[in-house]
Structures are given as C-alpha cells and as structure tokens.
Amino acid sequence: MTLLEIQDLNVGVDSREIIRGLDLMVNAGEVHAIMGPNGSGKSTLSHVIAGKPGYEVTGGHILFRGEDLLEMEPNERAAKGVFLAFQYPVEIPGVTTMNFLRTALNAQRKARGRGELSTPEFLKKVREVAGSLNITRDMLKRGVNVGFSGGEKKRNEVLQMALFEPSLCILDEIDSGLDIDALRIVASGINGLRSPERAMIVITHYQRLLHYIVPDYVHVMSKGRVVKSGSKELALELEACGYAQFETAA
Amino acid sequence: MVAVQETVERVRRIDVDQYRYGFETQIESDKAPKGLSEDTVRFISAKKNEPAWMLEWRLEAYRRWLTMTEPTWARVDYPKIDYQDIYYYAAPKPKKTLSSIDEIDPEILKTYEKLGIPLREVAILEGVEPPPGGPQTPNRKIAVDAVFDSVSVATTFQKELKAAGVIFMPISEAIREHPELVQKYLGTVVPTSDNYFATLNSAVFSDGSFVYVPPGVRCPMELSTYFRINERNTGQFERTLIIADKGSYISYLEGCTAPQRDENQLHAAVVELVTLDDAEIKYSTVQNWYPGNSEGKGGIYNFVTKRGDCRGKNSKISWTQVETGSAITWKYPSCILRGDNSSGEFYSIVISNGFQQVDSGTKMIHLGKNTSSRIISKGIAAGKSQNTYRGLVSAHRKATGARNYTACDSLLIGDKCGAHTVPYVEAKNSSATFEHEATTSKISEDVLFYCLQRGLSEQQAIGLVVNGFAKDVLQKLPMEFAVEAQKLISISLEGSVG
Ligand SMILES: Nc1ncnc2c1ncn2[C@@H]1O[C@H](COP(=O)(O)OP(=O)(O)O)[C@@H](O)[C@H]1O
Numbered sequence: 166m167t168l169l170e171i172q173d174l175n176v177g178v179d180s181r182e183i184i185r186g187l188d189l190m191v192n193a194g195e196v197h198a199i200m201g202p203n204g205s206g207k208s209t210l211s212h213v214i215a216g217k218p219g220y221e222v223t224g225g226h227i228l229f230r231g232e233d234l235l236e237m238e239p240n241e242r243a244a245k246g247v248f249l250a251f252q253y254p255v256e257i258p259g260v261t262t263m264n265f266l267r268t269a270l271n272a273q274r275k276a277r278g279r280g281e282l283s284t285p286e287f288l289k290k291v292r293e294v295a296g297s298l299n300i301t302r303d304m305l306k307r308g309v310n311v312g313f314s315g316g317e318k319k320r321n322e323v324l325q326m327a328l329f330e331p332s333l334c335i336l337d338e339i340d341s342g343l344d345i346d347a348l349r350i351v352a353s354g355i356n357g358l359r360s361p362e363r364a365m366i367v368i369t370h371y372q373r374l375l376h377y378i379v380p381d382y383v384h385v386m387s388k389g390r391v392v393k394s395g396s397k398e399l400a401l402e403l404e405a406c407g408y409a410q411f412e413t414a415a
Numbered sequence: 416m417v418a419v420q421e422t423v424e425r426v427r428r429i430d431v432d433q434y435r436y437g438f439e440t441q442i443e444s445d446k447a448p449k450g451l452s453e454d455t456v457r458f459i460s461a462k463k464n465e466p467a468w469m470l471e472w473r474l475e476a477y478r479r480w481l482t483m484t485e486p487t488w489a490r491v492d493y494p495k496i497d498y499q500d501i502y503y504y505a506a507p508k509p510k511k512t513l514s515s516i517d518e519i520d521p522e523i524l525k526t527y528e529k530l531g532i533p534l535r536e537v538a539i540l541e542g543v544e545p546p547p548g549g550p551q552t553p554n555r556k557i558a559v560d561a562v563f564d565s566v567s568v569a570t571t572f573q574k575e576l577k578a579a580g581v582i583f584m585p586i587s588e589a590i591r592e593h594p595e596l597v598q599k600y601l602g603t604v605v606p607t608s609d610n611y612f613a614t615l616n617s618a619v620f621s622d623g624s625f626v627y628v629p630p631g632v633r634c635p636m637e638l639s640t641y642f643r644i645n646e647r648n649t650g651q652f653e654r655t656l657i658i659a660d661k662g663s664y665i666s667y668l669e670g671c672t673a674p675q676r677d678e679n680q681l682h683a684a685v686v687e688l689v690t691l692d693d694a695e696i697k698y699s700t701v702q703n704w705y706p707g708n709s710e711g712k713g714g715i716y717n718f719v720t721k722r723g724d725c726r727g728k729n730s731k732i733s734w735t736q737v738e739t740g741s742a743i744t745w746k747y748p749s750c751i752l753r754g755d756n757s758s759g760e761f762y763s764i765v766i767s768n769g770f771q772q773v774d775s776g777t778k779m780i781h782l783g784k785n786t787s788s789r790i791i792s793k794g795i796a797a798g799k800s801q802n803t804y805r806g807l808v809s810a811h812r813k814a815t816g817a818r819n820y821t822a823c824d825s826l827l828i829g830d831k832c833g834a835h836t837v838p839y840v841e842a843k844n845s846s847a848t849f850e851h852e853a854t855t856s857k858i859s860e861d862v863l864f865y866c867l868q869r870g871l872s873e874q875q876a877i878g879l880v881v882n883g884f885a886k887d888v889l890q891k892l893p894m895e896f897a898v899e900a901q902k903l904i905s906i907s908l909e910g911s912v913g
C-alpha cells in the first residue's frame with residue numbers, strides 16, 4: 166500500500182526556491198534512505214512533510230494514504246501517523262519529559278479515537294522502551310531535552326517514536342553526534358520498529374548509519390531534487406565516490 | 416519573520432471569550448443608593464451594625480480621600496472612573512437570619528459550586544497527585560470564607576478552628592466580636608492615608624476576612640476566601656486583616672471571579688498582614704476577575720493594596736500570586752521587614768492577553784538587621800496586552816546585612832504585546848547585597864512546532880510551555896491551588912493569544 170506520495174514538490178522560503186520538483190513514493194513496510202550533501206534540502210523536505218510553518222509550497226502535492234497532507238495542521242498529521250525525529254530536537258524547560266510524553270501520547274490517542282492510558286499502563290510502557298534505549302529515570306524527570314547530551318536527545322526522539330506508534334517515521338540525521346555505541350543502541354531501537362505496516366525515511370549524510378539500518382531504497386538529493394534512486398548499493402557507491410558527481414548533474 | 420507571523424495568525428484563530436466564570440446569578444439584592452458621600456459611608460456602617468469608632472475611622476478616611484487624586488504613575492491607561500456612578504454596597508437579600516450553611520440561598524451555593532469552591536464542610540479534593548516528597552496529606556481540609564459582592568455568605572469549619580484558638584470570620588463580625596484586636600491592628604500596615612485606592616477602601620469597605628492565629632499555633636488547615644462580584648455597577652471593596660501572633664503559622668488562599676459584563680467594574684481591596692516574633696504567613700492568590708472581551712470591552716479594574724509587616728524578629732511573610740484576570744491590574748504585594756532576621760518573599764505569575772494591562776510587582780522594605788527578601792516574577796504577555804513588573808527593593812540605614820535576590824523573567828507570545836521591567840533599588844546601607852536578574856524571551860516557533868509534531872494542539876502546546884516557564888512559582892503554591900492555577904494558565908491563554 167502506498168503511504169506517502171510526493172509529486173513535483175516545489176518549496177520556497179522567503180521567495181528563495183529550496184525544493185525544486187521533487188518526487189518520492191513510499192510504500193508501507195519500506196525503508197527509504199535519503200542522502201545528500203549539506204544544504205541539499207533534506208531537512209526542508211522533512212519539515213514540509215510534517216507541516217512546519219514558514220515554508221511556501223509553490224507547486225506539487227503530498228498525499229498520505231491518499232489524503233492531502235498539506236491541508237492538515239501539524240498535529241493532525243501527527244495523529245494520522247506522521248512522525249519526525251528532528252535533526253535538532255528543542256529544549257522545553259520546566260516541562261518534565263514524562264509529563265510531555267504523557268500529554269502528547271494522550272493527545273494522539275484521543276485524536277485516533279482511543280482512550281487515555283492509565284498512569285500505571287503509561288509508566289510501564291515508557292519504562293520498558295526507555296530501558297531498551299538506555300534512558301534513565303532521571304532523564305525522564307528532567308525538562309524535555311534540557312541538559313541532555315546530543316546522543317541523549319536522539320535517544321529521546323526514538324523513545325517518542327516507539328511510544329506514539331507512527332506509520333511513517335522520518336528520521337532526520339538521527340546519527341549525527343552519536344558515538345558508535347550510541348549509534349548501535351539507536352539503530353537497534355529503530356530496527357525494532359520496522360514492520361510491514363510502517364514505513365521509514367532515513368535522512369543521512371553518511372553511509373555509516375546504513376550499515377545498521379539497511380534501507381530498501383536509496384535516493385540521492387541535490388539542490389532540492391532527487392537526482393538518483395537505487396537500491397542499498399547506491400549508498401556504497403556514494404561512499405566510494407562522494408557527492409561531487411551529483412552536484413554537477415543537478 | 417515569517418515564522419513568528421504565522422504563529423500569531425494561527426493563534427489568533429483560536430476562539431476568544433472563553434471566560435469560564437462569566438455567568439450571573441439571579442438573586443435579589445439589597446443595595447446602597449448609587450454614588451459616594453458621607454451618607455454612603457454611614458449607610459454601610461449602619462448595615463454592618465458597626466460601633467461608633469469604626470464609623471469615625473471610615474469617615475476620616477472618606478474626608479481624606481476627598482483631598483486626594485488618583486495616581487497616574489503606573490503603566491496603565493483607562494478612561495476616567497466616575498466614582499458617583501458606582502454602587503458601594505450590594506448584599507444578597509437574606510430571607511432570614513442564617514444559622515447554618517444549609518440556609519444560604521441555594522442560588523448562591525450553586526454559584527460557588529459552579530466555581531468549584533467547596534463550601535460544604537468536606538473539602539476533599541480528588542484526582543490530585545501529591546508532589547514528589549511533598550508534605551501534603553490526602554483529604555486535607557480547607558476552611559472557606561465566601562464573599563459575594565459586599566458580604567461574606569459562609570465561613571466553614573468554624574468549630575475546628577475555634578478549638579485551635581484560631582479566629583477566622585468575616586471582618587464585619589470581627590469588628591463587633593473582637594474589637595480590641597481589630598482596633599489594635601487595622602490600618603497599622605496600610606494606613607488610611609496610604610494611597611487613593613486604599614483610602615477609598617478604608618471609607619467604604621464592606622466585608623472581607625479576618626484571621627487571628629494565637630501564639631505558638633500552627634493553623635490546623637489552610638484558610639481560604641473566595642471573592643465574587645455579581646451585581647451590576649457594583650464595586651467590591653474587601654478588606655482582609657491577618658495577624659499571626661508569636662511563633663504561629665498560617666497559610667491563606669484567596670481566589671476571585673466575576674461575571675462577564677460590558678461595563679468596567681471597580682475592585683479596590685486592601686490586605687494587611689502582621690507577623691510577630693517567629694511567626695509566618697503564607698498568602699496565595701489566584702486572581703481571575705473578568706478580563707474583558709476580545710475587543711477590550713468590560714473587565715474589572717483591579718486596584719489593590721496588599722502589604723505585610725514582619726513586625727517581629729525572625730518572622731516571615733510570603734506572597735504568591737497567579738494573576739490572570741482583570742482589565743487593569745495595579746497591585747504590589749509588599750513586605751516591610753521590620754523585625755531583625757525577618758524575611759519576605761514574592762512569587763508571581765502574571766498572564767496578560769487581549770487588551771489587559773497589568774502593572775504589578777512588589778516592594779521589599781528592609782528596616783531590620785539581617786533581613787532578606789526574594790523576588791521571583793514570571794510575566795507572560797500575549798495578544799495586545801501590556802505587562803509591567805514594577806518593584807522596589809530598599810535598605811534602610813540601620814538595615815545592616817540586608818539581602819535581596821530578584822529574578823524577573825518575561826515571556827512574549829506574538830508581537831503586539833509588551834513586557835516591561837521597572838526595578839527601583841535604594842540602598843542606604845553599604846552592607847546590603849542586592850542581586851537583580853532579568854530576561855525577556857519569545858515563545859519559540861521551533862518549540863511550538865516540536866509540540867505540534869508530537870500531536871499537541873496549539874493551546875496545549877502554549878499551555879505546556881507557559882506552565883514550564885512559570886514552574887518555579889507554581890511550585891510555591893499549595894497543591895490544590897497549583898492544580899487550579901495550571902489549568903487557569905492554559906485556559907486564559909486559550910482565549911486570546913496572538
Ligand atoms: N528558514 C530558512 N530560511 C532561509 N533559508 C533556509 C531556511 N531553511 C533552510 N534554508 C536553506 O535551504 C537550503 C536547504 O537547507 P536544509 O533543508 O536544511 O538542507 P539539508 O538538511 O539537506 O542540509 C539551505 O541552503 C538552507 O540555507
């Protein structure tokens with residue numbers, strides 16, 4: 166089943182074109198890697214899918230399960246199952262991670278027509294997932310991402326992804342700032358969420374992550390377009406030759 | 416900034432006018448003739464069966480008031496108030512003399528029920544998680560004094576309090592029953608000549624609460640007063656006097672609401688606190704008077720004088736306020752640190768939106784040796800509101816070792832509101848150490864988007880972020896109030912952010 170369908174997408178910021186005619190099809194059960202040099206528009210694409218304000222979509226469309234995603238508020242998209250693990254997760258002082266997770270989870274459950282989780286059910290669920298990601302109870306009591314290291318922030322993103330059970334996971338440079346051990350933990354958390362109903366878009370600059378999360382497809386992005394698509398071998402080719410060949414092609 | 420503009424616009428779409436307490440209760444009332452004169456003062460005093468000294472006290476204040484002019488130094492702007500166009504006294508008409516809470520007009524009880532205020536003798540608050548390691552026990556009792564327009568309609572838990580020796584009653588009753596205490600303390604913290612609004616209050620105050628905690632007594636429960644303005648064109652002028660005798664402790668909560676009305680209504684209260692040696696008063700307010708509608712029409716003019724006198728050594732007064740209501744707020748709960756080693760605290764959350772104007776802060780007057788004070792102020796401005804923190808910290812010549820710490824943080828939501836910080840510092844003693852920190856920030860577009868991406872609505876996101884911003888102060892509130900205040904913060908920002 167097709168989950169996400171992007172056709173001829175054009176996006177600008179302050180009348181500057183950033184995404185210029187991008188196409189992408191993602192089916193349930195698939196993992197797509199999007200690779201590309203800095204500034205090629207990867208984060209912009211993820212923001213536009215998730216509905217961040219400040220971008221102007223000047224052409225094309227994005228369908229999610231056949232519905233027009235661009236017409237929906239960001240929280241509606243979240244409730245429909247779109248999840249974005251941010252390249253730079255924000256800090257929210259004074260709001261404990263636990264309280265944040267609970268408020269968000271209940272908001273999503275409500276929007277999906279399900280009841281709120283009881284406190285014990287909720288705690289059990291969070292602690293289970295947190296444990297598998299090496300997230301301590303102390304971290305859960307602190308303000309959202311406040312004083313978290315880069316790696317802790319990324320693990321906190323994966324924790325939320327596991328809790329909210331999205332059907333489309335977009336991971337924007339989830340590997341940046343992670344040492345090899347943290348990368349393993351994060352990757353195994355993500356791999357554990359792979360399922361036939363769920364699709365993932367893994368955005369990365371480096372091939373390294375794709376050793377751990379093996380994609381079904383690899384797309385190379387340059388200057389706001391997908392300039393080449395292929396199987397996982399394409400990532401290896403990139404590692405060997407770099408992005409330069411595509412820069413000129415774009 | 417594209418992003419900020421978008422937030423403002425999205426947020427503007429959220430419904431306005433969501434004031435939850437804007438209903439009116441249909442009851443007959445007994446009013447003084449409109450306008451202010453010596454006769455009005457005499458009328459009020461007679462209604463309350465006051466002794467002659469009290470009437471004299473009022474009349475003196477009234478004559479003084481005639482010579483005064485309304486202050487204009489605050490950063491608030493409102494049309495001239497016509498003091499002759501106000502009713503100074505309105506009481507729900509009693510069907511007969513009341514001997515128990517069951518005889519109160521059911522309409523009034525219903526009103527308080529709608530407000531969620533427990534007038535019944537069991538105030539068990541459910542569904543509240545105690546703070547980690549907090550001292551709260553479940554099923555805690557709160558004694559409530561409810562003031563409806565100009566009179567106190569019910570005071571609960573009288574018997575239990577009496578057993579502990581605590582006097583908690585409407586001030587009108589205290590004037591008759593404990594004249595020696597009232598005469599000894601009334602007007603000693605806020606003199607009748609203090610300021611325009613306090614002087615007006617001294618002349619026409621109609622009711623309020625009186626508390627006396629005897630030496631060495633830790634008040635067995637929290638005391639609470641709920642004020643409600645119901646009548647049209649009526650001012651509310653309540654007067655509260657709390658005395659904590661040597662070595663005693665009391666925690667006092669104050670809540671206020673008013674119906675939604677197109678015209679502005681005047682509220683000019685005076686609160687006086689006195690702590691003797693080693694005593695402590697903790698005074699918490701959640702102020703939610705009607706703020707006016709989305710066009711800035713209506714709302715309460717809230718001109719309040721609150722002051723505590725740490726008269727004895729080692730005594731302590733702590734003010735905590737959550738201010739979300741009123742069209743105009745003019746309010747500076749202050750501490751006079753007279754006793755050696757006494758300390759004062761002011762914890763404040765002020766939320767303004769729509770067309771609200773707030774000028775609020777505190778004065779910490781260090782007179783005694785080794786006195787300390789602490790000020791934590793969180794101002795949140797949204798809509799087209801103006802939110803000013805105005806604070807004075809002063810150390811007298813004799814106040815050796817005075818210490819103050821002040822932190823004022825402002826959070827702006829949207830770009831049509833204003834936050835201002837006006838600190839005054841006077842140190843006449845070189846050993847004083849005063850620290851002041853201030854920050855102003857904007858609610859960040861990235862933080863909002865992060866919350867929305869996680870499925871929160873705009874309202875939930877703003878409520879969550881603002882509650883996080885104000886957390887240091889929320890934690891100072893008694894638990895029941897903290898829960899109420901958190902909800903109130905979210906609700907008041909739902910209305911007219913942007
Ligand atoms: N809010 C913005 N305002 C102006 N330019 C932007 C904005 N966001 C991104 N850009 C520009 O768009 C281009 C793509 O950025 P981005 O999507 O972050 O790329 P990537 O994630 O691939 O590194 C860059 O040139 C960047 O400077």
Ligand SMILES: [Mg+2]
Nearest residue numbers: 207208209252
């Ligand atoms: Mg990026």
